[in-house]
Amino acid sequence: MLSGLKGLGVTLRGALRPKVTTEYPKEHLPIDERFMGFPALTWDSNRVEPYCTGCMVCVRYCPTQCMSAQMKDNDKFVEGDSHRKKIIESFEINLSRCILCGICVDVCNFDAIEMSHEHERSERLRNANRVDLPELLEMGKKYQAEVRWKQSKPSPASPNEKAEIKAVSEAKKASEADSEATNKQSEAPDSGEDAA
Amino acid sequence: MSFIEVVFAIAGLFGLFTGLAVAVLSLTWMERKTLARIQQRAGPSVVGPHGLLQPVADAMKLATKEDMIPNYADKLLFWMAPIFVAVPAFMIWIAIPFGDNLAVRVLDLGLLYLVAISGIGVVGLLMGGWASSSRYSMLGGLRAAAQLVSYEIPIVIVILSIAVLVQSLSLDAVIGGNTISIGDDTRDLPGQGAIPFAFIMPMGLLIFLIAGLAELGRTPFDIHHAESEVVGGPFVEYSGAHWAVFFLAEYLNTFVISALIVILFFGGWSWPAPPESLFGNDLSSTATNLIGGAWLMIKTYLVAIGIFWIRGTYPRLRIDQLMAFAWQVLIPLSFVNLVLIAIVLFYDWPLWVMTAVSLPIILGVGIAVQRRRGARGRPQTVRILRRSAGEIGVPMPPASTPVTDQVQAGG
Numbered sequence: 001m002l003s004g005l006k007g008l009g010v011t012l013r014g015a016l017r018p019k020v021t022t023e024y025p026k027e028h029l030p031i032d033e034r035f036m037g038f039p040a041l042t043w044d045s046n047r048v049e050p051y052c053t054g055c056m057v058c059v060r061y062c063p064t065q066c067m068s069a070q071m072k073d074n075d076k077f078v079e080g081d082s083h084r085k086k087i088i089e090s091f092e093i094n095l096s097r098c099i100l101c102g103i104c105v106d107v108c109n110f111d112a113i114e115m116s117h118e119h120e121r122s123e124r125l126r127n128a129n130r131v132d133l134p135e136l137l138e139m140g141k142k143y144q145a146e147v148r149w150k151q152s153k154p155s156p157a158s159p160n161e162k163a164e165i166k167a168v169s170e171a172k173k174a175s176e177a178d179s180e181a182t183n184k185q186s187e188a189p190d191s192g193e194d195a196a
Numbered sequence: 197m198s199f200i201e202v203v204f205a206i207a208g209l210f211g212l213f214t215g216l217a218v219a220v221l222s223l224t225w226m227e228r229k230t231l232a233r234i235q236q237r238a239g240p241s242v243v244g245p246h247g248l249l250q251p252v253a254d255a256m257k258l259a260t261k262e263d264m265i266p267n268y269a270d271k272l273l274f275w276m277a278p279i280f281v282a283v284p285a286f287m288i289w290i291a292i293p294f295g296d297n298l299a300v301r302v303l304d305l306g307l308l309y310l311v312a313i314s315g316i317g318v319v320g321l322l323m324g325g326w327a328s329s330s331r332y333s334m335l336g337g338l339r340a341a342a343q344l345v346s347y348e349i350p351i352v353i354v355i356l357s358i359a360v361l362v363q364s365l366s367l368d369a370v371i372g373g374n375t376i377s378i379g380d381d382t383r384d385l386p387g388q389g390a391i392p393f394a395f396i397m398p399m400g401l402l403i404f405l406i407a408g409l410a411e412l413g414r415t416p417f418d419i420h421h422a423e424s425e426v427v428g429g430p431f432v433e434y435s436g437a438h439w440a441v442f443f444l445a446e447y448l449n450t451f452v453i454s455a456l457i458v459i460l461f462f463g464g465w466s467w468p469a470p471p472e473s474l475f476g477n478d479l480s481s482t483a484t485n486l487i488g489g490a491w492l493m494i495k496t497y498l499v500a501i502g503i504f505w506i507r508g509t510y511p512r513l514r515i516d517q518l519m520a521f522a523w524q525v526l527i528p529l530s531f532v533n534l535v536l537i538a539i540v541l542f543y544d545w546p547l548w549v550m551t552a553v554s555l556p557i558i559l560g561v562g563i564a565v566q567r568r569r570g571a572r573g574r575p576q577t578v579r580i581l582r583r584s585a586g587e588i589g590v591p592m593p594p595a596s597t598p599v600t601d602q603v604q605a606g607g
Contacts, residue, residue, distance in 0.1 A: 003566060004510070011509040015233040023238060 031117050033147050038095050039104055040116035040139035041088070042149065047158070049076060050137060051151070052088040052112035058104035066097035067104070080160035088112075091136055095121055096129040111151045116143035208300040212289050220447040221251035226497070227504045234508035258443070261436035266329055269433065273327035278434070278441035280320030284313045285448035292455055293367050294492055295465050295485035306367035307355050310456065311348075314411070317449065318344040321420065321430045324442070328433035336429020339515060340413065340420035346522040347410035347417075353530035354400045354407070357537045358393060358460055361385070371464040386547065388463035389470045396547045399533045399554040401461045403526055408453040410522070412446065414503060416510035419518055454499035458492060462499075465492045525565055532557065 022029055039058075042051045054071025072089040076082035104113050116139045121129055131139070143149065157165060225240065225248060232239030240247025265274055290300045291309050303309050318341055325337015359365050362385050364374045373387025386396075394401045410417035421429030431442050458464055465488030472484070513521070533554070540550045 002562065004562075007509045008505065011234045011505065014236060015230075015505075017236055019233075019238050020236045021238040023241060 031119075035117055035119070036100055036102055036115040037117045037119040038098055038100065038115070038121070038139070039093060039102075039113050039136075040118065040143055041091060041133070041136040042112055042114055042140045042144060042151075043137055044151075044155070046155070047076065047082045047084070049074075049082060049084070050088055050112065050133075051110045052091065053084050053086045053110055054088040054091070055086075055109065057107045057109065058113055061103050061107045063101060063103065064097045064099055066094040068092050077159070080163070081158055083156045083158040083161075088133065091133045092130055093136065094130045096126075114140065114143060114149070116140060117146060118143070205300065209290075212300055213286065216286065216289060216448060216451070217444075219451050220444055221255065223447045223451060223500060224251045224254065226501060227507070230501055230504040231508045234505070255440065258440035259437055263436035263438055264433075266433050268329040270327040270329070273323045274433075275438075277320045277324035277327060277430070278438050278445070280323060281317050282320075282441045282445040282448070284316040284320075285445045285452065287313050288452050291367060292452075292459065293371065293464060295488035296372060297368060298485050298488070299367070302368065303366070305365045307359055307365040307370070310367075311352050311355060314351075314449075314452070315344075315348060317445070320445075324430035324434065328430070330433050332427045332432045333430050336420050336426040336432070339426065340430060343413070343417065343420055343518060343522075344411060346519060347407045347526070350403050350407040350522070350526040350530040351411060353527070353534050354397075354404045355460070357397065357400055357530075357534040360534065360537055360541065361393065361396070362387075367459060367464075370460060371466050387466065389466045391547075392461060392463040392467045394461040396550050397461070397533065397537065397554065398551060399529065399536075399558050401457070402558060403530050403533065404457060404460065407522075407526055407530075408457065409503065409506065410518070412449050412453055412503075414450065415507040416513050417518060418512060419515050422512055450500060450503060451496065454496045454503065455492070457499050458495040462495050465489060467491070521565075525561065529557075529561060 043049075044051050052069070054069045056069055056071075059065075059067045059069050069091045070089045071086045074082055074084045074087035076087070077085050100115065102115050105115055118139045123129055228250070229239040229247075231237075240250035243249040243253045265271060288310060291303045291306045293299045293302070293306075321340040321344070322337045325333045325335075325340065328334075358370060362369045362374045363376050364370070364385075366374075369385075369387070370393075371388050373389070374385040376383055376385065413420050419425065421431055426432075431439060434442060468491075470488075536553055537550060539545075540547065
């Protein structure tokens with residue numbers, strides 16, 4: 001009888017505890033930063049274009065062959081605004097096939113693909129989980145904003161930047177040469193002797 | 197019976213029926229919410245605000261489901277069984293007083309009527325079990341009969357001791373008190389306006405609560421429809437509307453037992469504050485009755501929640517434990533209760549003597565039961581079965597052999 005009363009106490013205490021259920025479609029559990037959702041393409045906000053050059057490494061390594069990609073010449077490279085000679089034209093991932101293994105992220109040479117936090121895709125149509133480039137970029141942008149994403153190494157300079165750097169360094173050289181020349185003139189006697 | 201009386205009776209029945217249907221719906225919702233709270237779940241939350249319309253959805257689902265009758269069933273009995281269970285559950289409410297002299301039919305033999313009517317439900321369960329032509333149903337029906345008949349006895353004895361206390365079988369006397377006169381000796385017997393009988397007869401309350409739970413077939417006494425043993429007992433073959441009627445009856449009975457506990461032990465409509473004491477005697481009778489009815493309903497729902505709480509706490513008893521508990525503990529204890537109250541009344545001792553004697557008895561019996569249960573070990577029935585099987589030459593595996601070894605040896 002006494003243990004029976006104890007049991008009632010246990011259930012009463014249980015009833016006073018907050019509920020552990022998360023009512024899923026209404027409430028969501030917080031997602032960890034390292035959570036691996038579906039792959040998404042990242043967005044280079046400096047160059048205002050995707051990181052992806054369409055090199056097909058991820059497509060070839062994908063164990064389920066759920067991706068396809070196509071590259072094109074990068075107009076911005078021609079204009080000199082970007083360092084990427086080639087850029088992605090179309091990219092498609094069938095997320096119904098993707099097994100979220102992350103191999104595409106490991107093999108990518110350009111930080112162009114990341115496992116995003118996107119994981120709730122339920123669609124009525126069979127093909128609705130085939131996502132194209134704009135959608136992948138949207139997922140990627142969202143992910144980049146959420147984790148304050150940074151690229152692993154700085155991008156090389158674009159032609160315009162190279163030209164700029166060149167011009168700057170030349171100008172610098174010229175000014176240095178000037179100052180050196182003036183220095184030489186002022187220190188002419190000593191240096192002249194040394195040189196000789 | 198005049199025309200007006202007939203109209204009032206019909207209106208009362210109609211109101212009762214509607215009210216009880218709503219009560220059943222609310223009880224199912226409350227039970228699910230209570231259990232959910234105990235298990236830290238959310239419970240029904242989708243249909244309506246806080247899942248309040250969930251019972252309505254369930255009822256619609258049950259009503260529209262296909263009503264199947266097994267081929268070999270005894271069709272007439274099968275069809276009648278739910279009615280036999282549900283009708284008494286409704287009939288009991290005719291005598292339940294919602295206020296002073298306010299019931300659909302005020303009966304002078306109210307207590308007798310309650311006992312008599314509540315016994316009919318067993319017949320329905322037995323009929324359902326028999327008519328389904330299923331072993332599980334049959335077993336469940338027989339279990340129900342054994343259990344309900346056993347636990348009827350302590351309930352009747354406790355009700356009897358209440359009748360002894362108020363010297364009347366009328367439910368109004370149980371709540372409002374009674375005045376009797378034998379010769380020149382006129383005596384006021386206590387009602388429950390000041391002190392409810394729970395404080396005078398705590399033993400009676402405990403016995404009534406336990407036996408009431410068993411009478412309902414609720415956990416921890418739900419062996420007659422234990423899912424893990426007899427699948428669903430008498431209800432195995434029932435579906436759709438027929439099953440819904442059984443279900444309705446079960447919750448109605450829960451409500452009845454809660455209401456009876458309130459009326460017999462917690463003062464029905466008059467405790468903790470009789471309407472007159474709150475607002476004086478100049479209140480209209482309608483308002484008085486409304487307040488009284490509200491008291492009754494609030495307390496009934498609280499007791500019902502307590503019953504759900506018990507369901508969320510205790511595991512199911514084995515059938516031998518169940519029967520042993522009824523015959524070895526509850527029935528003797530209820531007789532002790534009856535004799536005690538009779539002695540106290542006969543010698544004109546103050547009523548707190550009853551309380552003072554009851555509490556140590558409850559404590560002692562509780563501790564004794566707990567010790568004995570721990571010491572007893574394996575159930576009696578298995579031992580008996582095993583012995584008799586050995587006697588008639590049925591090969592039985594030795595008690596300690598694990599099942600897996602046998603399978604390997606056989607294969």
